Amino acid sequence: MKRLYIYLFLTSWVFSACDSVKDLQPALNANEAVPQVAVNAIKQEFPEATQIKFSTLEKGKLWESSFQFKVDRMSAVVNNSGKISEAYKITNSVQLPENARTYINNNYPGAEIKYICQQMAPANGSVIGYKVIVKLTDGKEIAIVFDSTGTLVLVAANDRPGPPQQGNGQGGPKIYFIEETDLPTIIRTYLGSKHEGYTFVKAAVSLMPNGKLYSVVVSKDMTSFEYLFDEKGNVLRAGNLGIGVPFNKLEYKLIALTDLPQTIKDGLNKNFTSWTYENGIKFSQSGQLQGYFILVTADKKQFSLQFNDKGDFMRGGQVCGPLGASSGKYEIKTIQAKDLPEAISSFLISRHQDFSYIQTSLITDKDKKIYWVAIIRDDQVLNYAFDDKGKIISIVETILKVNIGKGIARVMQEDNITEKIKTYVNSYYPGWSFQTGMINFVDNQLFSYIVVIKTGNDIYILSFDANSNFVAARKG
Numbered sequence: 001m002k003r004l005y006i007y008l009f010l011t012s013w014v015f016s017a018c019d020s021v022k023d024l025q026p027a028l029n030a031n032e033a034v035p036q037v038a039v040n041a042i043k044q045e046f047p048e049a050t051q052i053k054f055s056t057l058e059k060g061k062l063w064e065s066s067f068q069f070k071v072d073r074m075s076a077v078v079n080n081s082g083k084i085s086e087a088y089k090i091t092n093s094v095q096l097p098e099n100a101r102t103y104i105n106n107n108y109p110g111a112e113i114k115y116i117c118q119q120m121a122p123a124n125g126s127v128i129g130y131k132v133i134v135k136l137t138d139g140k141e142i143a144i145v146f147d148s149t150g151t152l153v154l155v156a157a158n159d160r161p162g163p164p165q166q167g168n169g170q171g172g173p174k175i176y177f178i179e180e181t182d183l184p185t186i187i188r189t190y191l192g193s194k195h196e197g198y199t200f201v202k203a204a205v206s207l208m209p210n211g212k213l214y215s216v217v218v219s220k221d222m223t224s225f226e227y228l229f230d231e232k233g234n235v236l237r238a239g240n241l242g243i244g245v246p247f248n249k250l251e252y253k254l255i256a257l258t259d260l261p262q263t264i265k266d267g268l269n270k271n272f273t274s275w276t277y278e279n280g281i282k283f284s285q286s287g288q289l290q291g292y293f294i295l296v297t298a299d300k301k302q303f304s305l306q307f308n309d310k311g312d313f314m315r316g317g318q319v320c321g322p323l324g325a326s327s328g329k330y331e332i333k334t335i336q337a338k339d340l341p342e343a344i345s346s347f348l349i350s351r352h353q354d355f356s357y358i359q360t361s362l363i364t365d366k367d368k369k370i371y372w373v374a375i376i377r378d379d380q381v382l383n384y385a386f387d388d389k390g391k392i393i394s395i396v397e398t399i400l401k402v403n404i405g406k407g408i409a410r411v412m413q414e415d416n417i418t419e420k421i422k423t424y425v426n427s428y429y430p431g432w433s434f435q436t437g438m439i440n441f442v443d444n445q446l447f448s449y450i451v452v453i454k455t456g457n458d459i460y461i462l463s464f465d466a467n468s469n470f471v472a473a474r475k476g
Contacts, residue, residue, distance in 0.1 A: 097150030138256030156204035186233035263311030287471030319383035343390025412437030420468035
């Protein structure tokens, strides 16, 4: 069995000695027995392991084992057939590549790096990747996976609407990796129909108290596609980078209240007696922030508001709630997309083939139930209000950004690569070879570069702005 060693910075784990199978019960599920085949797998793979403990990832199916192995502290994930899918070597000396740390700082400002895991090749001990557990400013935790170059592979996230959910009461969702065949059929069907002939890159499961989230990355035609699905196959987040992506496509990211600029908060305080932040996004183009779009509740009404990159108000209005004053019982509760009535889900899927959910809420006003659903597709946000039978009450459409001008994309040749881009690529991808690329222009002005390179057997897709500054990278 192959071994995967991952160095993990973790200061709070305590290991207790276990000398018999009877002692090997899940520390967090004392009444659940760990099957002998799982116990044997750990002992056979790590024959000198002591102080073995188990905690449950999925009851009756998957466990995480922690133990001492020679001079190292280790952790491994094992299933009910005895297959070890992940193993970690614990240390406090891991240094992330600078580009990986820069990615975290730029995309998750103010976030706390809790653990850094370094993955080693079993044959020669060389570094083949990193897994970083990050705590966001709103308390949610995500796992960010990089390869040995520091290039982003996957983000296993819990950025669906609502407050942070504590995974089984243990301080955040449990995250583990799976193979393509372990994905729900509905997700594999979606990927196959949307990206026929795709190559599977990586998938992870986040275990939540009320279900699972699936983070999936696939690639096709020099383009990387990243998704976050719920159990029913609803797309909660989507992103892409590569040759096949329109260069002026908006990129968006869900943000917490703590991520809002103070200018926006001051404006809300000035215009509303009281308000509640429901959800929001910030949207960028070629790595440059373009603005913010947020959803708030004030005076029992829901509003969508758009701001520019400096936080100045641009446009907005009421999208849900009573037109006049509301009296009696009133409650707004965030729900998950998977909990929407089937009539609503089916309508949205049939009407909008490519979209992601931003907000899903159930509003109770007196004896009425209203489902407020906000979705995003391309550069549009659509706010729907449905009754409890799935009938549309209202719909409000918002364009996030007007057309930036006439765009032209030209095929890139190797001699078009600027010295600044070469310097960056040489720093993180030694021995690289140019594969293809695109140079993008807007109104005859240079706008951005997309460069596809190869190192060994790996393909990388890199994006740079008009000044050759690095914007983003994905493993293809």
